[in-house]
Amino acid sequence: MYQLTGVSKEFHKNGKLIEAIRPMDAVIEDGAWLAIQGPTGHGKTTLLQLLGGLDRPTHGTVEFDGRQLSSLSESAVTKIRAAEIGFVFQTFNLIPTLSAAENVETALVPLKMSGANRRERTMNALESVGLADRARHLPSELSGGQQQRVGIARALVKEPRVLLADEPTGNLDEDTRDEIIDLLEASWRERGLTLVLVTHDSSIVKRAWLRGVMRKGRLTISEARPRNPDTDPDVDPDAGAEAEAA
Numbered sequence: 001m002y003q004l005t006g007v008s009k010e011f012h013k014n015g016k017l018i019e020a021i022r023p024m025d026a027v028i029e030d031g032a033w034l035a036i037q038g039p040t041g042h043g044k045t046t047l048l049q050l051l052g053g054l055d056r057p058t059h060g061t062v063e064f065d066g067r068q069l070s071s072l073s074e075s076a077v078t079k080i081r082a083a084e085i086g087f088v089f090q091t092f093n094l095i096p097t098l099s100a101a102e103n104v105e106t107a108l109v110p111l112k113m114s115g116a117n118r119r120e121r122t123m124n125a126l127e128s129v130g131l132a133d134r135a136r137h138l139p140s141e142l143s144g145g146q147q148q149r150v151g152i153a154r155a156l157v158k159e160p161r162v163l164l165a166d167e168p169t170g171n172l173d174e175d176t177r178d179e180i181i182d183l184l185e186a187s188w189r190e191r192g193l194t195l196v197l198v199t200h201d202s203s204i205v206k207r208a209w210l211r212g213v214m215r216k217g218r219l220t221i222s223e224a225r226p227r228n229p230d231t232d233p234d235v236d237p238d239a240g241a242e243a244e245a246a
């Protein structure tokens with residue numbers, strides 16, 4: 001799914017150089033469930049932005065499904081992002097003046113489908129997160145957990161290949177956190193997604209399949225738990241090798 005080679009990201013602020021990502025390599029296999037933790041300011045969000053094509057590395061290449069995000073035009077990356085990459089944010093990022101359904105539907109606008117098709121997919125997505133009966137509610141009329149469910153429906157409605165979640169439960173209490181992680185995990189399992197999630201919460205990392213640690217701008221990935229063949233979907237063991245050969 002992802003192959004990062006020699007990737008670094010530098011920022012310049014007030015005449016100072018900030019090395020948010022130091023030169024690193026990584027492979028994230030198709031169908032992986034990777035939870036990334038690490039101290040604050042060590043590059044986790046920056047890494048997610050590179051994986052999502054929201055930003056470009058200073059050096060190195062980010063390959064997504066055989067395509068080098070770093071060398072594609074802005075419009076080509078925007079197209080990939082719109083069709084194949086779902087984002088979930090800590091602060092939900094819903095548009096306050098739009099209903100739950102309208103917020104979800106916004107993700108389909110760039111995909112050029114009929115209004116009827118958009119509305120049908122929107123309702124299916126809201127139903128899949130248990131919020132069909134809240135379709136007309138504004139974000140301010142929903143609880144934090146419900147708002148995050150809308151955020152997840154918005155990310156899933158386009159049927160992405162990857163879900164990138166940045167502290168998706170950071171603003172929620174523990175019970176709601178567990179519900180949201182259950183939902184993300186079910187989506188990963190049922191839809192065969194690749195799930196990459198950043199969190200400060202060790203109890204979430206224990207549920208993931210792979211544990212990533214981001215320290216001083218470098219990611220190391222290790223197995224968090226053995227794969228359970230009864231409940232975990234298959235991954236394509238050659239995905240990394242294929243990306244390497246491409």
Ligand SMILES: Nc1ncnc2c1ncn2[C@@H]1O[C@H](COP(=O)(O)OP(=O)(O)OP(=O)(O)O)[C@@H](O)[C@H]1O
Pocket residue numbers: 011012013018019020038039040041042043044045046047
């Ligand atoms: N747009 C930017 N301009 C300048 N510096 C930036 C920018 N984005 C991030 N940084 C800096 O890069 C470093 C890594 O930031 P990043 O947000 O990736 O860390 P993080 O691990 O996600 O932190 P947290 O856990 O607090 O969210 C920090 O020193 C941050 O100040």
